[in-house]
């Protein structure tokens with residue numbers, strides 16, 4: 001099986017940081033996996049993710065994407081091939097929904113007709129009617145709709161890898177559940193490799209083909225959800241899983 005993302009002994013220390021934000025981390029992600037990265041606030045999830053598209057550079061260690069050392073790639077070109085969705089969305093406020101989605105295809109000089117048909121296809125994929133939404137501006141959308149457009153924009157140029165950093169963090173529980181289901185079906189139909197950061201244990205277990213659990217910059221377990229639940233590798237993972245069950249204790 002092809003390896004999409006590989007970290008080899010990667011460490012990141014920020015100049016002001018006392019400890020390493022990411023501490024000697026090694027792992028491999030196979031093409032087509034949806035890996036959720038789970039851990040409490042400050043454990044290094046975002047730092048790990050931002051090294052994949054070179055928003056941060058590792059202090060030491062090497063990162064490979066489809067076998068290529070990303071240090072040898074132009075960061076701008078690298079990012080054009082990697083979709084990126086964050087909680088704060090970052091849609092361009094002065095551009096319509098259609099223009100927002102078309103940003104990368106336009107940079108890549110796609111034909112006008114291809115851009116238009118791709119925009120419509122993507123809006124349908126994230127359950128927004130193109131007729132209704134193409135010409136709206138971000139301020140005229142709900143938070144959940146904005147997040148859907150953010151997802152469509154990240155998918156626009158058909159990247160092989162998608163990075164999602166707490167993309168549904170600010171969405172209410174009902175819409176969050178719907179977006180999770182849509183993400184699962186997009187993942188299943190697209191064959192892309194997804195890395196999805198969350199601090200929500202249920203979300204990590206629901207979405208991940210494998211879950212990468214971090215604590216204090218280190219990997220505590222990297223395994224399929226069922227194995228994490230049935231065979232936690234250590235006390236830390238066991239206590240995380242216990243907290244999910246205990247969260248439902250009040251129902252008794």
Ligand SMILES: Nc1ncnc2c1ncn2[C@@H]1O[C@H](COP(=O)(O)OP(=O)(O)OP(=O)(O)O)[C@@H](O)[C@H]1O
Pocket residue numbers: 014015016017021039040041042043044045046047048199
């Ligand atoms: N630019 C920075 N400069 C200095 N320290 C940083 C910087 N960014 C993050 N850190 C530190 O690195 C550690 C890991 O941060 P990171 O943002 O990766 O955590 P996280 O797991 O994504 O947390 P959260 O769930 O709260 O977003 C934290 O201790 C944080 O304070």
